[in-house]
Amino acid sequence: MKPAIPSREEALQLARASLQMVRTEVFPRAERMVAVARARWMFRAFRMGRDVAAYGPVSARNDGHAELGDKLTFLGGMLPTSVVCYEHARLLVGNETQFNYGASVEAWESVQIGARCMFASFVRVSDRDGQRIAPIIIEDDVWVAHGAILLPGVRIGARSVVSAGSIVSQDVPPDSLAMGNPARSMSLDLVARDATGT
């Protein structure tokens, strides 16, 4: 029995398929491994859970007591994300929280972030604004959209959404949408189900 010699088209097809497989299967995993290794190194001063991944540069500094949960994701982009915990401060980040590029989390006294939160790019969370220091609490499943600023002393309820560019100076109740400057909250039940921003 003769081994079939693949024709030119078949060989090309095979090569293309394997290239596609490498692109869809191998590259993401390799990227993920690099990201996990990078996070290990960058957050070496932090107490950290499993599978924290940093897909880009993160400027992290811990002089206080900072704890990161499992499966955090820090995406890379134009600017580095910064996570800073100053002396005697406490910074807690829950599991599966995601940070886009340019987000900055700063703890001078206490910042608590719940599980499965999403932080978009250029979000600023700082518990000191130059005049006062007050703890920030962000509960589970909160989505903070692009460019929002959370001022000190704010508590954001579970499953809330802080819309893009808003400045939150008061507490946001659970299941609500906060927008504007200063941010006003409204219940998420009032939002149309297929809202696309129009």
Next chain:
Amino acid sequence: MRAPLMMMLGLGPAVARLKLRRCGSVGATPTVWGRVWIHGEGEIVIGDRVVFDARMAPIELHAQQGGRIVIQDDVTIEGGSSIEAQSCVTLGARSHLGMWCKLMDNMYHPVRGNRHERPRSVPLMVEEGVTVGSRSILLPGAHLQKGASVASGTVISRRIPPGVTVGGSPARVLRREVAR
């Protein structure tokens, strides 16, 4: 202000073309200062005499699969602004984007319901002669008509009629053009 070395050598447009090599088509004499980060599989069309001033912070152009970014003639984009297209983002002729602007035609996560599915995207349109101030955010469905201008730090997700200045958060009309 010192001109960049490549510009003094007269290589500005050539270097700019090199930096914009990921774009589908680039018009005559582009100017690029600093870094422009172009990624995604979508199509990017750039008109004539476009200026990317990314000396302070990089500019992001992100056209995703099936997305299209059209930048027409004489547009100026300043540093730190980022344009993300899932369907279509158009910047009209002679418009100006300030620093740290964000243009996105998809919210990426629905406000209600399952956060992991992606909502419908709405094309974003900036017509000619529009000025967008720094740190303003154009959300899906924003449509800035001819000659409108946006004060800095404004969030917009609707149609803005021609010749109107909007500002504040939530956005209000600050000034209407009286003489047409």
